[in-house]
Every structure is written in C-alpha cells, then in structure tokens.
Amino acid sequence: MTDQTRPPTGLAIIGCGRISGAHFAAAASLPGHVRLVAAVDADRAAAQAAAAPFGARALTSLEEALALAEVEAVLIATPNALHAEQSLAALRAGRHVLVEKPVAETGADAAMLAREAQARGLVLAAGHTFRHNAAVRCIADILSGASAERSAQFGRLRALEVSTCVKWDGPQAPWWAERSPEEGLILSLFAPHALDFVQLVMGDDDPVRVHAEAARHQSGWQGEDEAMILLAYPGRRMASVHISYNQPSVLDRKVLHFEHGVLEIEHGEILRWNGEVLVTPPEGVLANPRAMGGRRLDHYFTDQLREFVQALRGEPHRCPTGDDAARLITLIDRVKASARANSAADAIDPPLLAE
Structure with missing residues (x-):
C-alpha cells in the first residue's frame, strides 16, 4: 500500500490544555496522515471545543478513547506526572504513543515504557519538537555520515554549547506551581529540549560525568527556574x-x-559553518526571534506528527523512540540529582526576599 492509498491513522489527543493547540493544529494540517477520532480532557467543555472543528468525539477519560476501535494511536499532552501512567495504559491497549516530553518522570519508568512498547511491537515516541527543523536535521545527517564530504571537512567534535533562555512570568499552567524542588521545574520541563539535542549530537554515548547547578529567581513556583x-x-x-x-x-x-571550525545554530533556525550560511528558515518563521512569540513553531509540530506516523508505519523517521527516549530521562535523573546536591542549601529552597 502506497502513502497515497494508506488510510489516515486514527488519533486521539489526550489533554486539551496549554500545549495542545499546537498538536490539534498539526493534526488539522495533515489530513492524509491522521484523522482525529477523539479529544480527551477532564474538562468536558475543553474537550468539546477541541473536538468540534474535526467532528471528533469529546471524551473525559483516556479509557473511553482506548475503548474506540478507530483509535490506533494517542498523543499525550497532559501534565508530566500523568505521562508514564497514561502511556502504559495506551501501550497495553495496543496503541502507538507519542507523548509530550518528558516521556516519564523517572528513568526507571521511561525504561519500563520502552520495554513495554518493544514487547508489543508498538511505537513509543517522545515529543521533542525542536528536532524537527532544517538546521537540526542537517546536523543530524552530517553526524550520521550521510554527508561524508561535510563530515571530513568538520573533523572531530570537541565540545558543544547549548543556551536556551526565555521569559515566563510565573506558571504557564497551574501544575507548574505545584512541582517540588525534588521533582524539578525547568530541569523537567525545559531541559529535555536542550539535552535531547546534546544526546542527538553525542550519539549512543552517555556522559561519564554530570555536574549541574540550579537556582530559583521567581516566587511563583517552588522549583528551579535557571540552571x-x-x-x-x-x-x-x-x-x-x-x-x-x-x-x-x-x-x-x-x-x-x-x-576544523565552528558549526552554529542562531535563533534555533540559521545554521552556519565558520560564518558560511548552510541553512535558513522559511520566510516568516523568524519575525522577532529575541522576543517571546517572535518565532513561528507550528511547522515543528506538523513535522513531528508526520514523522510519528511514518514511525508507526515502519518507515524511516526522526522521532526519538523507545530506548533513545528512555536514555534521556535517565540523564535528566542524573542532572536533577546533581543540581539538588550542589544547589539546595542556598539557591532553590529559601524563600525569596521581596525586591
């Protein structure tokens, strides 16, 4: 069966909160790849609002979605603490899973999910949206040896720097404020993006040593907001x-x-080698990249969902899946443990003084 004649994959999106809008928009832009069967949220009104444009069902529980034969895959966009439990339920029900990062709160849970997916012949994919742009793809292809000429031109990799900094004035979802320093805030919510890129570059190797420092500057949450x-x-x-x-x-x-030189991604989109521009984004992606909301991200979510469908069809794809996804959570466990050991005494836990 060719791509043109394959029926679209029946999809349920679980969670209709803050991040879900990008996922619903991606589903709407890929009618040949996915068909939204259900939108699920404990808030029925939110589920109804999300489902209505698709003519899909509005449900209030994952169990209801998994009872529908038309649902072949689920996209989980719920709070972090629910990811492992809901992913496991979906896998045990025979459904492929694309779950917003992080896959689970602990490396042990992530590894368990990877084993479950492998045993059942299912895809467990992590939603690392920032893998899905031309600059990152170009780097991945070079490092994989797909571009042998470029690989020889670069020589051996010695070091990698990632800086990803934004401004959030307090919790962007109520549950952000409830996360304890032990659970982690920015190290659980934001670090997965940066560390996924590090893992992509470093390949199959895990770090031999990890050192982290973290601090809290805002009083609207308990966890660290800088690391x-x-x-x-x-x-x-x-x-x-x-x-x-x-x-x-x-x-x-x-x-x-x-x-032999420096490869740099600026504004997440522009790739340069020793100053020579190799990749630029499509027109309109970078409106004002130094401002919040000044960079379009819709194509990331669209490409991610397309790659997920390719994965569950057994086709080549770029989604981190199975053990790769689990390795990242094990690394985050190590980072959080280091941050707590190094920073807890004076950087995160004490109440912040009014300025």
Missing part, C-alpha cells in the same frame, strides 16, 4: 547547557566546536 549543566563524554568531548525562564531577550543558540 547550568556540564557534561563530560567519552573521547574527551564536553557539553555545556544553560537554560533559563528569566531572560526577556530570548536566546536559542547551539554551538558545536569541531577540529
């Missing part, structure tokens, strides 16, 4: 990550230091 991470990899390679919820001048910059 710096240093990782040492085999082959004397190093990576540093800086993430922040406190920077009004948005920064999304990735720098790869190779033996």
